[in-house]
Amino acid sequence: MSTDTVVREEYKALLTPWKIGNCEIRNRFVVTSMGGTDLFGWMERNHFDKQGARFIMEAAKGGAGLVLPGCQPVYNPMFGEWLHKNKKMYRDLAKWMPEFHKTGAKLFVQLTAGFGRSFTISGMMEKLYSNKALREASKPVMDLDKITASASPAPNRWSDKVPSRAMTVEEIREFVDSFAECARLLKEAGVDGVEIHAVHEGYLLDQFTLEYVNHRTDEYGGSFENRYRFPVEIVKAIKKACGKDFPVSLRYSVVSKTKGFRRGALPGEEFEEAGRDMEESERAAKYLQDAGYDMLNCDNGTYDAWYWAHPPIYMPENCNLEYVEHIRKFVDIPVVCAGRMDPVTAAEAVARGGIDGAGFARQFLADPQWVNKLIEGREDEIRPCILCHNGCFNMAHYKGVPNDQDLYDSLHLARCAVNAEMMQWNKHHIEKAKKPQDVVIVGGGIGGMEAARVLALRGHRPVIYERSDRLGGAFIAAAAESYKGKLRDLLAWYHRQMEELGVEIHMGYEVRTLQEFGQQPVIVATGAVPRVLRNVAGHEKMIEACEFLLREPGAYAAAGLAADAAPADNDLELGETVAVIGGGLTGCEIAYELELQGKKPVIIEMLDDLIKQKGVCLANSSYLREYFAWKKVPVYLQTRLTEVKDGAVVCADKNGETFEIACDSVISCAGYLPAPLASGGKKNVQFIGDCQSVGNLRSVIWGAYEAAMKI
DSSP states (O other), X not given: OOTTOOOOGGGGGGGSOEEETTEEESSSEEEOOOTTOOSSOSSSXXXXXXXXXXXXXXXXXXXXXXXXXXXXXXXXXXXXXXXXXXXXXXXXXXXXXXXXXXXXOEEEEEEEXXXXXXXXXXXXXXXXXXXXXXXXXXXXXXXXXXXXXXXXXXXXXXXXXXXXXXXXXXXXXXXXXXXXXXXXXXXXXXXXXXXEEEESXXXXXXXXXXXXXXXXXXXXXXXXXXXXXXXXHHHHHHHHHHOTTSOEEEEEESOOOEEETTEEOOTTOOOXXXXXXXXXXXXXXXXXXXXXXXXXXXXXXXXXXXXXXXXOTTSOTTTTHHHHHHHHTTXXXXXXXXSSOOHHHHHHHHHTTSOSEXXXXXHHHHOTTHHHHHHTTOGGGOOOOOSOOTTTOOOBOOTTOSBBXXXXXXXXXXXXXXXXXXXXXXXXXXXXXXXXXXXXXXXXBHHHHHHHHHHHHHTOEEEEXXXXXXXXXXXXXXXXXXXXXXXXXXXXXXXXXXXXXXOEEEETOOOOOGGGGTTSOEEEOOOEEEOOOTTSBTGGGSEEHHHHHTTSHHHHHHTTSOGGGSOSSOTTOOOSEEEEEOOSHHHHHHHHHHHHTTOEEEEEOSSSSTTOOTTOOXXXXXXHHHHHHHTTOOEEOSOEEEEEETTEEEEEOTTSOEEEEEOSEEEEOOOEEEOOOOOTTOSSEEEOGGGTSOOOHHHHHHHHHHHHHTO
């Protein structure tokens, strides 16, 4: 940021300095930890991680005041290494710290006791654990019995096959000692402080504090003091090893928002708290402060209510703020609030003394320079995070599976669906073209625009041919629901990129054959077409999902038109009770939108669970499943549509028994099929996005980036 930049008034409170203990922070922007942005490696042998360090450096240069790398287990789940034993990586860190401090930011390394019952169990891990011989043989690499140990025997969040046992007192004390030694080594390396992870989100330390998990009868269970003993012993050991002036923050969930194992509570829902309620939190916050913690880095939730700590787009903005502002009244140390924070609201909260810092995470993956752009008045240049979790945190869970996630994704968190370069700099980076060319792009959706953006940055001359009168393609419909403002922001960002880069665009031009482009390289980004259930009698009575969405006001905003341009007389004549055919992500999001509008959706799904698909984070899918249960939205699983009639649909259950469901309208969300334009024998053609294979936004953007780099 230039020293003569005029900062907009609404952000000024976020640019004031503050202190954590004796450590002064230049501004109130805090980069909160994300798995994968670790300094000492993530799910691999501990080492000084140059990829993690690059992200941390970019976030600091991008304007953050305090940066917290990804949580670092003091006992590495992979290979069973204790973090304090590899002295070389601390020496490597010490060499790097002076360069980091040139940015003006401060660095607190987040240390974690681990995951306990929240450890994300995969199908492979279930096989290892269920076979006694394999379980023993795999212990040097992954000792699941130790990794998943908790306060008391408890069910794993992800799997019924890998339960948690109770940690021994000897193990607890070994962890406490390692925290102290790691903190001492980090202090010697020049790190500004540490953060303890976590009396937060139902991780291991939090499992000790929560009565629904901790049933111990020794000094680490029962009374309030005993349940909080583990995190108290950690901070006292660190202060003894590092001195009282070395700052120690605590990642802290104000309230658990949890009904019990695998059951969360949604915003506005009345429920009985199984975890930490506000009354206990008021006491706990002061108790932890008095034990020695210098800051509380706050939000809400547990892994059982994961959407509070990792808010999907369905959660309201600033969802944790009122809780954090309340707990601020009970402590004298600074508090930070994280979770879908809006910078203007955050600045207002800082100005009134409600919080001391504002935590942001995924937005730094989408655009590490976003803070500088924000305070320099360049908001429209910020590439927005759309809260999808597709790239950064796509641990999927549904009936019949534990964590359904590709191993490559498990080992490479903190990438970004909308920013192909993030944490993939080795394979995704702009290289100037040696011979700039005219490149034809057929289709002006997100994939076509991303390809054009990368081509233009490389020096090529991309030309987009779009058959409609708007850029955006199917993403206009995807961004249409009322709660999809962030997706509309992404479309606006792409529109601006096309303008700034001077991309030539031909609207209303339908390409019928690629032969007309001669020897020019071509990228085909024609997307997909809806699957039509032609085997269903009366299928023509159904409204296709995109047809419905494109009539919503949000679709007009997404297309760059005024939202009120939507016709008042919607000729779809959607009735009050709407049968949604298909309970995948598209169908569930439409049903959610219908319920928000006051209509009565009914979901009909052939599989045995809703959103039974890879790539949709449990934080996202569990919100929707639990929302429908709360609002009593009828859900028919293992149910097949057989006929659409006037006023009803006919369905068959898993036993083949047929029955009718009364409804006024029917929306088909039966999926999509690739719609590529035939190459016609032309060489120099690449197919990207859904026209190649139907995927998600991540596969579209990453594939478009890679295609543009090949030319």
